[in-house]
Amino acid sequence: MLDPGKPSFTPKKGKTSVVMFVGLQGSGKTTTCTKYAYYHQKKGWKPALVCADTFRAGAFDQLKQNATKAKIPFYGSYMESDPVKIAVEGVERFKKENCDLIIVDTSGRHKQEVALFEEMRQVAEATKPDLVIFVMDSSIGQAAFDQAQAFKQSVAVGAVIVTKMDGHAKGGGALSAVAATKSPVIFIGTGEHMDEFEVFDVKPFVSRLLGMGDWSGFMDKIHEVVPMDQQPELLQKLSEGNFTLRIMYEQFQNLLKMGPIGQVFSMLPGFSSELMPKGREKESQAKIKRYMTMMDSMTNEELDSSNPKLMNESRIMRIARGSGRSVRDVMEMLEEYKRLAKIWSKMKGLKIPKKGEMSALSRNMNAQHMSKVLPPQMLKQIGGMGGLQNLMKQMGSAKDMMGMFGGGDK
Numbered sequence: 001m002l003d004p005g006k007p008s009f010t011p012k013k014g015k016t017s018v019v020m021f022v023g024l025q026g027s028g029k030t031t032t033c034t035k036y037a038y039y040h041q042k043k044g045w046k047p048a049l050v051c052a053d054t055f056r057a058g059a060f061d062q063l064k065q066n067a068t069k070a071k072i073p074f075y076g077s078y079m080e081s082d083p084v085k086i087a088v089e090g091v092e093r094f095k096k097e098n099c100d101l102i103i104v105d106t107s108g109r110h111k112q113e114v115a116l117f118e119e120m121r122q123v124a125e126a127t128k129p130d131l132v133i134f135v136m137d138s139s140i141g142q143a144a145f146d147q148a149q150a151f152k153q154s155v156a157v158g159a160v161i162v163t164k165m166d167g168h169a170k171g172g173g174a175l176s177a178v179a180a181t182k183s184p185v186i187f188i189g190t191g192e193h194m195d196e197f198e199v200f201d202v203k204p205f206v207s208r209l210l211g212m213g214d215w216s217g218f219m220d221k222i223h224e225v226v227p228m229d230q231q232p233e234l235l236q237k238l239s240e241g242n243f244t245l246r247i248m249y250e251q252f253q254n255l256l257k258m259g260p261i262g263q264v265f266s267m268l269p270g271f272s273s274e275l276m277p278k279g280r281e282k283e284s285q286a287k288i289k290r291y292m293t294m295m296d297s298m299t300n301e302e303l304d305s306s307n308p309k310l311m312n313e314s315r316i317m318r319i320a321r322g323s324g325r326s327v328r329d330v331m332e333m334l335e336e337y338k339r340l341a342k343i344w345s346k347m348k349g350l351k352i353p354k355k356g357e358m359s360a361l362s363r364n365m366n367a368q369h370m371s372k373v374l375p376p377q378m379l380k381q382i383g384g385m386g387g388l389q390n391l392m393k394q395m396g397s398a399k400d401m402m403g404m405f406g407g408g409d410k
């Protein structure tokens with residue numbers, strides 16, 4: 001069995017490799033071929049593009065346009081209708097020209113299109129690609145498994161690229177594609193432009209899937225800054241799902257201690273863009289201090305409650321008077337609290353580790369939380385919780401996954 005942690009083949013600079021791109025119609029194959037070529041070209045490779053998509057009128061023009069812009073040699077034909085012939089001619093020509101990365105773009109197809117699958121198989125047979133990359137749109141969702149499996153059954157898919165990660169989709173389907181093809185995700189597309197292309201990194205991907213912001217960076221900071229003996233208590237509180245005003249207060253305190261506040265804030269789920277827009281760190285720091293002054297005028301009961309109804313009009317007026325702020329300021333602070341409480345409620349259910357069990361915690365929490373956000377059908381395809389856990393381990397290095405939620409205890 002292929003190890004999903006590594007692509008089936010990794011091209012080497014200076015040695016000719018043929019990489020074939022396959023995927024559903026409109027998944028972003030043609031765009032991704034050029035991005036892939038451009039990425040390698042910038043790193044000193046000599047890539048070339050072959051357009052074996054004779055199905056979609058305009059595909060060759062699109063590839064030609066992109067390739068010209070990036071100054072990458074290309075091959076294709078307006079007249080020839082046999083993709084196998086074009087692919088073979090293109091690959092041969094670029095082999096002669098000593099290109100070390102020959103990329104073959106094929107036409108998009110759906111699993112029902114038997115003839116197109118046969119054609120794709122023939123292109124693969126004739127060009128003998130070293131690596132076949134399955135390109136999928138991040139919004140495909142549950143259909144990813146069946147589609148990816150259909151491709152895998154016809155050609156030896158060895159890696160996955162997920163496109164359109166700049167959109168709203170979380171990309172959960174990528175897990176299904178990985179499970180179906182037993183191949184890892186190697187890159188993600190993050191926009192229509194040539195350089196909007198990134199090496200796949202499991203941590204931000206999982207964070208996005210969980211809708212959590214960059215928890216790993218945040219937990220790293222917690223470990224750095226929150227005194228060791230207070231860490232379990234904080235995690236315990238968060239796991240109970242009671243994000244109280246007192247927790248917010250303590251976190252503000254921690255944040256103010258943490259040094260370059262901008263950097264810390266940018267890692268916190270929910271904190272970065274709204275509470276602290278870039279370039280306005282000083283202002284945000286003042287805002288936090290203002291919030292804390294208002295909280296100083298609250299009763300213990302108010303600080304320890306996660307029920308905002310406790311804060312009625314007269315209490316709000318009292319807090320405003322006590323802190324020398326306006327009612328509107330207090331309302332704003334409470335709104336901020338509600339917003340953060342909503343985000344942080346996702347920590348609910350977190351299993352608290354005994355000392356030295358942090359890594360187990362991180363693993364459990366990943367899979368557990370992930371299983372909540374994935375559609376049940378998708379979870380089933382992946383092989384339930386166990387399958388998900390395995391997949392996550394395989395997608396990232398074990399070390400990465402342990403570090404994800406502050407685990408990875410030495």
Ligand SMILES: Nc1nc2c(ncn2[C@@H]2O[C@H](COP(=O)(O)OP(=O)(O)OP(=O)(O)O)[C@@H](O)[C@H]2O)c(=O)[nH]1
Pocket residue numbers: 023024025026027028029030031032053056059062107108109163164165166167188189190191192
């Ligand atoms: N926002 C965004 N758009 C993308 C991305 N990748 C591709 N696209 C867009 O998606 C659309 C389809 O991309 P193509 O590259 O033409 O797709 P294809 O898979 O080659 O299409 P077929 O040849 O019909 O199979 C185009 O409008 C691309 O600009 C991405 O990462 N982000």
